Amino acid sequence: MKVLGIESSCDETGVAIIDEKGKLLAERLYSQIELHAQYGGVVPELASRDHIRKITPLIKETLKAADLTLNQLDAIAYTAGPGLVGALFVGASVGQSMAWSLGIPSIPVHHMEAHLLVPFIDQASGLQFPFLCLLVSGGHTMLVQANGLGDHQVLGQSRDDAVGEAFDKVAKQLGLGYPGGPAIEKLAKQSISKRDDFPRPMIDHPSLDFSFSGLKTHTLLEYKKAKQLSEEKADIAHAFQQAVTDTLYAKCQQAIEQTGLDTLVVAGGVSANRGLREKFNQLDDVNVIFPSMKFCTDNGVMIAYTGLQYALAEKFVGTNEIKVYPRWSLQQ
Amino acid sequence: MTVKLLGIETATEACSAAVLIDNEVVERFEVAPRKHNELILPMCGAVLADAGVSVNQLDGIAFGCGPGAFTGIRIAASVTQGIALAHDLPVASISTLANLAYQADVNANELVMPAIDARMEEVYWAIYRKTLDKVELIGEEKVQLPVDVGIEEYVSCGLGTGWGAYRDILQQRLVASTENVIEDALPHAQVTVRLAKHKYLDQQMVDAMNALPVYLRNQVIHKKR
Numbered sequence: 111m112k113v114l115g116i117e118s119s120c121d122e123t124g125v126a127i128i129d130e131k132g133k134l135l136a137e138r139l140y141s142q143i144e145l146h147a148q149y150g151g152v153v154p155e156l157a158s159r160d161h162i163r164k165i166t167p168l169i170k171e172t173l174k175a176a177d178l179t180l181n182q183l184d185a186i187a188y189t190a191g192p193g194l195v196g197a198l199f200v201g202a203s204v205g206q207s208m209a210w211s212l213g214i215p216s217i218p219v220h221h222m223e224a225h226l227l228v229p230f231i232d233q234a235s236g237l238q239f240p241f242l243c244l245l246v247s248g249g250h251t252m253l254v255q256a257n258g259l260g261d262h263q264v265l266g267q268s269r270d271d272a273v274g275e276a277f278d279k280v281a282k283q284l285g286l287g288y289p290g291g292p293a294i295e296k297l298a299k300q301s302i303s304k305r306d307d308f309p310r311p312m313i314d315h316p317s318l319d320f321s322f323s324g325l326k327t328h329t330l331l332e333y334k335k336a337k338q339l340s341e342e343k344a345d346i347a348h349a350f351q352q353a354v355t356d357t358l359y360a361k362c363q364q365a366i367e368q369t370g371l372d373t374l375v376v377a378g379g380v381s382a383n384r385g386l387r388e389k390f391n392q393l394d395d396v397n398v399i400f401p402s403m404k405f406c407t408d409n410g411v412m413i414a415y416t417g418l419q420y421a422l423a424e425k426f427v428g429t430n431e432i433k434v435y436p437r438w439s440l441q442q
Numbered sequence: 443m444t445v446k447l448l449g450i451e452t453a454t455e456a457c458s459a460a461v462l463i464d465n466e467v468v469e470r471f472e473v474a475p476r477k478h479n480e481l482i483l484p485m486c487g488a489v490l491a492d493a494g495v496s497v498n499q500l501d502g503i504a505f506g507c508g509p510g511a512f513t514g515i516r517i518a519a520s521v522t523q524g525i526a527l528a529h530d531l532p533v534a535s536i537s538t539l540a541n542l543a544y545q546a547d548v549n550a551n552e553l554v555m556p557a558i559d560a561r562m563e564e565v566y567w568a569i570y571r572k573t574l575d576k577v578e579l580i581g582e583e584k585v586q587l588p589v590d591v592g593i594e595e596y597v598s599c600g601l602g603t604g605w606g607a608y609r610d611i612l613q614q615r616l617v618a619s620t621e622n623v624i625e626d627a628l629p630h631a632q633v634t635v636r637l638a639k640h641k642y643l644d645q646q647m648v649d650a651m652n653a654l655p656v657y658l659r660n661q662v663i664h665k666k667r
Contacts, residue, residue, distance in 0.1 A: 149663065153662070153663050155512065155663070156662065158512070158516060159655075159657070162516055162520060162655065165520075166523045166527055166650050166651035166653075169527060170651070195513075196512065196513055196516065199479065199513060199516060199517060200516060200520050202479075202520075203479070203516070203517050203520030203521050203524065204520045204521075204524040205524065206524070207483065207520065207521040207522075207524025207525050207528070208524040208525070208527060208528045210483050210486075210487075211497045211524065211525045211528040211529060430483040430484050430487060431479070431480040431481075431483065431484070432480065432482065432521075433479065433480065
């Protein structure tokens with residue numbers, strides 16, 4: 111069995127082909143990051159326009175790299191949500207139309223479930239259901255208990271900004287580049303004082319929810335108060351990153367205690383942050399799994415992999431309608 | 443030689459699909475705002491069944507490339523790319539304005555002015571010369587405020603939702619006003635396939651990856667600072 115996966119929910123166009131054993135046969139990824147960098151964030155209409163230019167060449171390249179033709183595919187999976195509506199429509203329309211005209215099943219995939227399941231592709235990780243997952247990206251911040259295919263419980267999520275969003279906004283105000291995560295991480299490293307006096311939002315709150323909007327504002331106020339010398343800027347970046355890391359860490363500890371689970375997957379673009387990785391490796395008696403970096407950010411592999419799981423479980427949606435779900439909840 | 447083409451048009455509130463076999467055309471057409479995504483593939487299946495052909499018997503696929511609603515023209519382009527890719531079919535991009543122009547009831551070689559309401563107080567418009575079974579673009583397609591529309595040629599017919607929204611202003615922009623105005627004209631896939639047939643016979647079809655929307659409106663963001 112061979113499944114082709116298409117991702118186009120935000121600013122990456124990803125295509126991948128996987129076989130029934132979960133072996134990756136080929137993948138291609140195009141990032142629009144430079145396109146949006148000049149605006150300090152993703153511009154939805156420009157994202158849609160770029161997806162439609164790139165998607166067919168990427169599918170062709172992926173097929174060629176896998177030495178396959180479309181007639182050899184058994185199913186086509188695509189991201190149906192959540193995400194930017196116009197961007198989702200490109201991948202969904204191409205994917206659904208290909209499947210329809212080839213007469214093979216289409217599998218609409220939940221983008222966040224794909225992030226949850228992609229660590230399984232590395233069979234050496236020994237990952238098994240159930241496990242805890244912290245999903246941290248530019249669009250999402252959530253703690254999830256993954257019980258099985260299509261069976262996930264959202265334990266907590268951000269009540270306002272996603273972590274990655276907070277990084278981007280703070281970086282923008284500090285005059286750093288986009289995306290903000292790597293820029294802040296780099297600057298924080300230069301902090302000599304290792305300043306660490308920013309508040310940890312909702313850390314004593316009994317729920318597992320997050321809030322980063324207040325911390326973002328606090329950071330900006332501190333920046334305005336300071337003389338904005340480069341040392342101070344580095345100190346502020348350091349203090350902000352520490353506060354974010356500590357907050358995420360504390361909430362994960364809380365979730366581990368509440369659920370009794372001993373495996374934690376940390377996924378999403380923000381999990382690339384080294385400070386975060388070091389901190390989480392301090393968790394005692396917990397198996398912390400960081401998916402390989404290329405699977406942490408959006409990609410077609412996770413969509414193909416998740417599609418494959420649904421295909422193997424014979425959970426198909428028999429439809430010719432092209433549908434996207436920009437605000438699709440992970441808990442159906 | 444037999445020509446078999448599939449055509450789709452989702453640039454406006456209308457959604458349609460058609461199959462052309464030589465000179466015969468079957469079409470499904472529905473005015474269904476924001477439902478194009480749900481309707482288009484079932485419609486394609488229906489017209490193929492009506493025409494008695496399957497996708498792998500087609501010689502090409504045509505789509506309404508705009509101008510029109512951004513999401514609508516992207517759905518048409520994406521569906522076209524998907525089908526063309528799956529069956530290695532060549533593609534014809536057919537202007538939505540040309541589609542309207544073709545529908546004008548005028549004498550051969552007269553000029554017509556299709557105009558589509560582009561929101562934001564603007565219209566997509568163009569001047570086309572209507573011949574017996576073709577249309578020819580005069581100048582270029584534009585997106586403008588109705589008061590800025592400049593026409594130097596004598597136009598004998600106006601059609602499209604742009605005329606519905608700005609009839610009086612557009613009449614004043616003409617050299618001489620015309621009674622022949624069809625305000626509720628909408629693009630049809632049966633026209634898409636008829637215009638595409640010329641492209642097919644003239645060997646002007648393109649590859650799937652070049653099935654791209656024509657937006658006309660490119661100012662979609664105002665750069666800060």
